[in-house]
Amino acid sequence: MSKKDEVVVLDFWVSPFAMRVKIALEEKGIKFEAREEDLLGNKSELLLQSNPIYKKVPVLLHNGKPLCESLVILNYVDETWPSPPLLPTSPYERSVAKFWADFVDKKIFEGGSKIWKSKGEALEVAKKEFEECLKLLEGALGEKEYFAGNGFGFVDIVLIPHISWFYGYEQFGGFKVEEQCPKLGAWMKRCLGRESVAKVLPDPAKVHEFICKLRKMHGIE
Amino acid sequence: MADKVILLSSWVSAFGLRVQIALAEKEVDYEFREENLFDKSPLLLELNPVHKKIPVLIHNGKPVCESSVIIQYIDEVWTNGPSLLPQDPLQRANARFWADFVDKMIYQCGSRVWKNKGDAQAAAKKELIGILKQLEGELGEKPFFGGETLGYVDIVLVPFSSWFYTYETFGGFSIEKECPKLLAWVRRCNERESVSKVLPDRHKVYERTCGLKKRLGLE
Numbered sequence: 001m002s003k004k005d006e007v008v009v010l011d012f013w014v015s016p017f018a019m020r021v022k023i024a025l026e027e028k029g030i031k032f033e034a035r036e037e038d039l040l041g042n043k044s045e046l047l048l049q050s051n052p053i054y055k056k057v058p059v060l061l062h063n064g065k066p067l068c069e070s071l072v073i074l075n076y077v078d079e080t081w082p083s084p085p086l087l088p089t090s091p092y093e094r095s096v097a098k099f100w101a102d103f104v105d106k107k108i109f110e111g112g113s114k115i116w117k118s119k120g121e122a123l124e125v126a127k128k129e130f131e132e133c134l135k136l137l138e139g140a141l142g143e144k145e146y147f148a149g150n151g152f153g154f155v156d157i158v159l160i161p162h163i164s165w166f167y168g169y170e171q172f173g174g175f176k177v178e179e180q181c182p183k184l185g186a187w188m189k190r191c192l193g194r195e196s197v198a199k200v201l202p203d204p205a206k207v208h209e210f211i212c213k214l215r216k217m218h219g220i221e
Numbered sequence: 222m223a224d225k226v227i228l229l230s231s232w233v234s235a236f237g238l239r240v241q242i243a244l245a246e247k248e249v250d251y252e253f254r255e256e257n258l259f260d261k262s263p264l265l266l267e268l269n270p271v272h273k274k275i276p277v278l279i280h281n282g283k284p285v286c287e288s289s290v291i292i293q294y295i296d297e298v299w300t301n302g303p304s305l306l307p308q309d310p311l312q313r314a315n316a317r318f319w320a321d322f323v324d325k326m327i328y329q330c331g332s333r334v335w336k337n338k339g340d341a342q343a344a345a346k347k348e349l350i351g352i353l354k355q356l357e358g359e360l361g362e363k364p365f366f367g368g369e370t371l372g373y374v375d376i377v378l379v380p381f382s383s384w385f386y387t388y389e390t391f392g393g394f395s396i397e398k399e400c401p402k403l404l405a406w407v408r409r410c411n412e413r414e415s416v417s418k419v420l421p422d423r424h425k426v427y428e429r430t431c432g433l434k435k436r437l438g439l440e
């Protein structure tokens with residue numbers, strides 16, 4: 001492994017997907033440069049060239065080579081810098097971790113978006129679906145401190161960034177995650193106590209402001 | 222201790238077929254159990270309570286769900302024979318990226334081709350051709366996405382080739398005309414027994430889709 005690794009993350013401060021990558025790199029002790037993209041304005045040439053298929057953040061550039069899609073990037077980071085490991089060692093436990101990471105990827109951001117985009121009956125439906133997803137995650141967590149048995153890892157890193165958006169969902173939806181899912185609430189506090197998470201996650205109040213801006217843009221009042 | 226491997230799936234599920242190909246590549250003996258997707262078995266509902274979907278691989282009683290997760294699990298457990306994913310982290314990431322692309326794009330776009338009519342269908346058709354062309358671009362001049370041999374992306378994508386005839390017939394276009402290199406790749410994959418023995422006949426897939434359309438009231 002080259003001693004002069006150049007690691008760049010094409011970033012957007014409020015993207016939970018980009019936050020996953022930054023937390024993983026922090027956990028591994030890898031020095032990186034985060035370059036903020038102006039996603040509501042103009043995307044950089046570098047972003048468009050590095051991710052021509054989706055044109056999205058995050059993109060990890062490792063010595064100039066682009067990696068796209070946050071879960072692909074997380075796997076790459078874990079394989080390239082193996083210590084400390086993000087995934088468990090046994091194939092079965094790895095498959096469980098990947099299953100739940102995939103669940104978070106499919107359900108949480110989209111589910112949460114339905115909350116801030118909706119009103120009335122649609123909002124109630126969105127809230128109920130979101131709560132069901134959180135309860136399933138709480139079930140997967142069980143009595144453990146973190147999702148896998150071996151400490152803070154893959155699923156925690158995939159899910160924790162989304163909590164910076166929860167305050168916003170709670171404001172628009174009129175509910176509290178900690179009340180509905182106390183174990184998840186305890187897990188959230190536990191994760192926020194980690195340096196990597198505290199460093200990377202933005203202020204939820206600022207995220208809420210950002211969502212208000214998005215609502216205006218979408219014509220939702 | 223002899224491994225006991227059961228696969229809950231359906232003959233027509235592209236996601237299940239990929240797991241069957243992976244198991245065949247690794248020469249794993251398994252019991253195939255056909256699920257009726259309109260009347261799911263208690264075992265399926267018990268072992269995949271979150272999504273209630275096939276495929277589910279049951280290895281010595283333990284369930285593994287989500288086809289991409291299953292294939293990676295198979296690759297890690299049965300290390301005899303060829304590795305389905307490349308060894309190099311950058312190449313592995315590239316394989317994962319394209320498998321994820323197939324996963325995100327083909328099923329939902331292809332479904333819109335056979336479920337819709339008129340403008341909606343025309344739009345879906347255009348999108349599908351675009352997706353297939355992007356995959357053709359990634360294949361390039363290589364015999365397989367995995368390079369010289371069948372790999373992860375090939376296994377993930379090739380089952381959808383049984384659906385090409387369905388998309389073409391409903392959409393009124395020829396995938397061979399639009400993406401000749403991709404069709405050459407399909408034929409190359411079918412030279413492997415792991416693929417040719419598993420993939421269903423395209424006419425049977427079409428007939429089944431016609432029946433499904435009626436059942437869903439989409440005539």
